[in-house]
Amino acid sequence: MTDRTDNIIVAGRSGAGKQPRIDVLVKELGLTQLSTGNIFREFVGAFDSSGFKDDIGVFFDPVKGAFVPDRVIEAALRKALPGTKEMRPVVLGLKAKYFMNRGLFVPDSITNELFCEYFSRGSYRGQVLDGYPRTPEQAFFLLDLCRKQGTRLDLVVEVENDDELIVERTMGRRICKACGKVYHVKFKPSKDGKSCDKCGSPLIQRSDDTEERIRTRLREYYDKVVPALELLRENGVPMVKVPGNVEPFTEENVRRSVMDALAPYLK
Ligand code: AMP
Numbered sequence: 001m002t003d004r005t006d007n008i009i010v011a012g013r014s015g016a017g018k019q020p021r022i023d024v025l026v027k028e029l030g031l032t033q034l035s036t037g038n039i040f041r042e043f044v045g046a047f048d049s050s051g052f053k054d055d056i057g058v059f060f061d062p063v064k065g066a067f068v069p070d071r072v073i074e075a076a077l078r079k080a081l082p083g084t085k086e087m088r089p090v091v092l093g094l095k096a097k098y099f100m101n102r103g104l105f106v107p108d109s110i111t112n113e114l115f116c117e118y119f120s121r122g123s124y125r126g127q128v129l130d131g132y133p134r135t136p137e138q139a140f141f142l143l144d145l146c147r148k149q150g151t152r153l154d155l156v157v158e159v160e161n162d163d164e165l166i167v168e169r170t171m172g173r174r175i176c177k178a179c180g181k182v183y184h185v186k187f188k189p190s191k192d193g194k195s196c197d198k199c200g201s202p203l204i205q206r207s208d209d210t211e212e213r214i215r216t217r218l219r220e221y222y223d224k225v226v227p228a229l230e231l232l233r234e235n236g237v238p239m240v241k242v243p244g245n246v247e248p249f250t251e252e253n254v255r256r257s258v259m260d261a262l263a264p265y266l267k
Pocket of ligand 1: 014015036037038040099100104105106107111130131132133134135138217
């Protein structure tokens with residue numbers, strides 16, 4: 001990174017400990033977090049609050065491996081939810097939920113379109129890309145987008161951790177329903193174990209944080225994310241590894257481990 005930082009990608013298996021490292025980059029380098037997982041959760045929230053209760057699996061054609069056309073989904077939703085004004089977020093939420101609930105990645109076409117929309121809002125720079133790109137197709141799309149927009153991918157920070165530890169950490173993860181702050185029942189409990197220290201809202205467990213889904217996500221990481229990172233490396237994006245576990249786990253120790261790894265790239 002030379003005179004300024006354009007964008008940093010933070011990669012790592014779901015549950016490896018990306019968020020505390022992202023917090024450091026946001027604070028120390030003044031970047032903004034762009035998380036595709038959070039974007040999808042927002043749309044799933046729009047779908048959940050629409051009140052649609054029927055089986056969403058009927059909209060997915062397993063033979064074609066694709067959803068039925070949007071107009072078919074919209075017609076069914078309109079019939080069930082006559083009061084709904086804006087259908088796009090509900091349809092997107094329905095599709096994202098279908099995959100997330102199975103621990104699978106959302107298809108590239110949906111992910112790239114949404115990512116591009118949010119990336120453009122920040123003028124394609126000054127962002128920490130969290131959880132994107134996650135497939136070689138997404139990596140190609142991102143490299144091409146940055147080339148066209150004249151922005152850089154300065155660095156990939158890969159948060160490393162052990163798979164079994166990830167399973168333990170993820171199953172114990174609790175998230176504030178309102179502000180998104182992340183806790184852990186054993187390693188980082190909130191003061192009363194039930195509500196957020198920051199805003200007082202209830203803590204919840206993500207519905208995709210079950211052991212089976214965590215293991216599916218780990219497989220998705222090896223099959224798709226590892227080749228995506230390789231592609232970025234081949235295209236000249238430097239990569240550093242940071243530990244997802246620091247002992248003792250304090251803000252200062254996390255900050256130091258991240259900034260030490262970044263030091264050779266910062267001027
Ligand atoms: P995360 O919060 O990053 O673990 O993401 C939660 C879920 O959102 C993932 O398990 C995927 O189903 C979906 N997701 C997030 N980012 C992507 C992406 N770049 N490509 C495909 N699916 C994604």
